[in-house]
Amino acid sequence: MNLVVYILKKDVMYDFLLDIKNKFETYVPIKKDITRFKILDNPKDIDFSENSYFPVKEHFFRKKEVIFQFNGSNFLPVELKSKNKIFFGLRRCDLNAIKNQDFIFMKQHNDPYYTSQRKKAVLIGYHCTKALNKYCFCESMNLTDYYDLMLFDKTNYFLVDAKTEKGENLIRKYKKYFKKSNYKISDKDTYIKTRKINKKDISKFYDHKDWDKGINLCLSCSACTEMCPTCYCHEIHDNTEINNPRNAKRIRSWSSCQLKEFTSVAENHTFRDTKEARFKHRIYHQLQYFKERNKINLCTGCGRCITGCPTKIDWVKIINEMR
Ligand code: SF4
Ligand code: SF4
Incomplete structure (x- = not known):
């Protein structure tokens, strides 16, 4: 062409x-x-x-x-x-x-x-x-x-x-x-000069104490995933009409890994039960897990999850300061 x-x-x-x-x-x-x-x-x-x-x-x-x-x-x-x-x-x-x-x-x-x-x-x-x-x-x-x-x-x-x-x-x-x-x-x-993430691989930093700087401020509100252009978590529900319960719709709607109920299953079990696990999961999925599986960076560096976060958690800065 x-x-x-x-x-x-x-x-x-x-x-x-x-x-x-x-x-x-x-x-x-x-x-x-x-x-x-x-x-x-x-x-x-x-x-x-x-x-x-x-x-x-x-x-x-x-x-x-x-x-x-x-x-x-x-x-x-x-x-x-x-x-x-x-x-x-x-x-x-x-x-x-x-x-x-x-x-x-x-x-x-x-x-x-x-x-x-x-x-x-x-x-x-x-x-x-x-x-x-x-x-x-x-x-x-x-x-x-x-x-x-x-x-x-x-x-x-x-x-x-x-x-x-x-x-x-x-x-x-x-x-x-x-x-x-x-x-x-x-x-x-x-070429556009922006700030950078100074680590190519964050896997060995999973237990780093500096994550607390973000976790302690996180409200589990899910604004970050809502605003993220790449996040794609969703749920599927069947909704029935109250006046006519034989009529139903199966609906797919946005959800978020930041919500505790997203990984809740039967017997009152929740896979990512702690805010720490949910907070880290979002960052690791965006920077690491998706790339490991698909050879593509899921995150595109738009910064919306930081500008839109009510407590302005700058997770890039947190990563960059980890030693
Ligand atoms: S927007 Fe900020 S406070 Fe809300 S879940 Fe995301 S990181 Fe936590
Ligand atoms: S910086 Fe990355 S994780 Fe944050 S909103 Fe943009 S694409 Fe999503």
């Missing part, structure tokens, strides 16, 4: 967005109290100054998903409806998080609910020009190029790198906004 770099002028970007929003449900970062991905109304509302407080994960791996229904005699499949969507302005860490969730829900498992949403989405990135805040550590996480189109901000214009057929097709369809360029995206364009 012949992949080309294009130029999109900034004033033209507004017209391009107004045009695509007629065909696609278009989500862009908008800053009000916090920055969130919202459906595009006025392109001038777009704000690239910070990353979205919440990731876009819920558009694909939805908070609550009805898997099937039961009407007393038959199982009724749910209709998998999805819209053509464009996500405009995703950061490299979040694109890699989608890559990891694609791996989990589309390669490791063939999840029709996730796949039906994901297949209809076009991912357009906005490459950071610097670390967005003091908690980012993507430089340590070996991120790769995973997008349909990526915008590189060159002050008055964007260089637009097309990485997939989906991205090329979009440019072909809206070609009046784009000009071909001979520019080759290099490491100079993609």
Whole structure:
């Protein structure tokens, strides 16, 4: 496939967005109290100054998903409806998080609910020009190029790198906004200096006393996993209607390894009974266990689990200070 770099002028970007929003449900970062991905109304509302407080994960791996229904005699499949969507302005860490969730829900498992949403989405990135805040550590996480189109901000214009057929097709369809360029995206364009994790392997630090700095502040509230773009723990429940108990729905909903009940089983047994076990499990799963099994860093270094933590537990700093 012949992949080309294009130029999109900034004033033209507004017209391009107004045009695509007629065909696609278009989500862009908008800053009000916090920055969130919202459906595009006025392109001038777009704000690239910070990353979205919440990731876009819920558009694909939805908070609550009805898997099937039961009407007393038959199982009724749910209709998998999805819209053509464009996500405009995703950061490299979040694109890699989608890559990891694609791996989990589309390669490791063939999840029709996730796949039906994901297949209809076009991912357009906005490459950071610097670390967005003091908690980012993507430089340590070996991120790769995973997008349909990526915008590189060159002050008055964007260089637009097309990485997939989906991205090329979009440019072909809206070609009046784009000009071909001979520019080759290099490491100079993609390198972003962030803080780093100074340990490649944290396995021998499992019993280190410094974990207490985090554990003692942890409220087991699960905000960190809720906000994490890669966390994928969930539960499955059968819900019946109180007035008509023969009708039922099987529902998958987000859960969290930070909640004690997540590992509770019969006979009042809980596998990760202590806050210490749950706290360490999250970090070790993100940095180590998933990588050992799949050769992929699950964590993408976005830092949201720290910015969103009510007690601001900076577990990267804790790891870096372990001796
Ligand atoms: S957000 Fe912070 S306090 Fe809440 S469970 Fe996660 S680490 Fe603990
Ligand atoms: S573990 Fe934290 S830093 Fe890593 S991807 Fe999840 S939210 Fe981002």
